[in-house]
Amino acid sequence: MAVSQKHFPKRDAILQQLRQSKAHPSAETLFQLLKPEIPDLSMGTVYRNLNIFRQQGLVISVATVNGVERFDGNTAPHVHFICDDCGAVIDLESMEIPDSLPRAAESCMGGQVSGCNLSFNGKCKNCI
Amino acid sequence: MAVSQKHFPKRDAILQQLRQSKAHPSAETLFQLLKPEIPDLSMGTVYRNLNIFRQQGLVISVATVNGVERFDGNTAPHVHFICDDCGAVIDLESMEIPDSLPRAAESCMGGQVSGCNLSFNGKCKNCI
DNA sequence: GATGTAAATAAGAATCATTCGCATCTAGAA
DNA sequence: TTCTAGATGCGAATGATTCTTATTTACATC
DSSP states (O other), X not given: OOSOOTTOHHHHHHHHHHHHOSSOOBHHHHHHHHTTTOTTOOHHHHHHHHHHHHHHTXXXXXXXXXXXXXXXXXXXXXXXXXXXXXXXXXXXXXXXXXXXXXXXXXXXXXXXXXXXXXXXXXXXXXXX | OOSOXXXXXXXXXXXXXXXXXXXXXXXXXXXXXXXXXXXXXXXXXXXXXXXXXXXXXXXXXXXXXXXEEEEESOOSOOEEEEETTTOOEEEEXXXXXXXXXXXXXXXXXXXXXXXXXXXXXXXXXXXX
16 A cells, blocks of 8 residues: 555556556656646656655666656666667566676675666667 | 877867776766866866767766766776765676677667666665 | 644746857868 | 868856745644
């Protein structure tokens, strides 16, 4: 029940929209997607709640593409491809991140590793 | 000769400073580092030349930390650690990125992979 | 049902990084 | 010398994100 309560309808809608989306939307994109459903939604609410989600570990920041931060509701470590042309952020679902990597990193730099980000960039199928 | 010519003294200084630095500086940090040496340097020149370097593949953008882009003069693929507390960006020099990864990614999404970014985040030694 | 409190929100102002526009300067070619 | 292309400084413009403030909402207590 921690995630969804009746009386944060906007907060819940933002998280739900983010989880539904495969496109790793920006704050602005989320806002546009939700606007029809929630006409009185404001950008401040989107940003504020994204920061809350990030803090709670419900959401990760995947990348910032052309100066715009992109979010992902799938917090399991997974691999991304970012198209330099069109800015698409795509999951590479069939690629795995070996569990050994974070542990190796930790022993390498002597701190606490809490997250791992593996991404490729180049041109996507549509932009070649 | 492509890289260093006598008469782009500021451009050359920016690239040299970036290559010397292990700290993955931001545009602002580069500006501050170079200011004593080049009192009439301007931020516009730093940004302009960083974009030129990036276009020429002389420099990569490692990450954006707290909304600020961080650069690296080492364009060979290598692994980074980003401290969530202090924002430090650290090379994990002893970790390797297997050559197989970019090729696997390419065959996975059917585009052209030109770059690869593997980074970890968490707390660095000093911030634990 | 009335009231208090704490958190959520909308709206817009403010901030900060980055880019742009333009006038000036400089190196080298003609 | 004169001309041209490109580099630069400066300040304004832009755009993403955060902050401020007044308002609203949900719930607890009376």
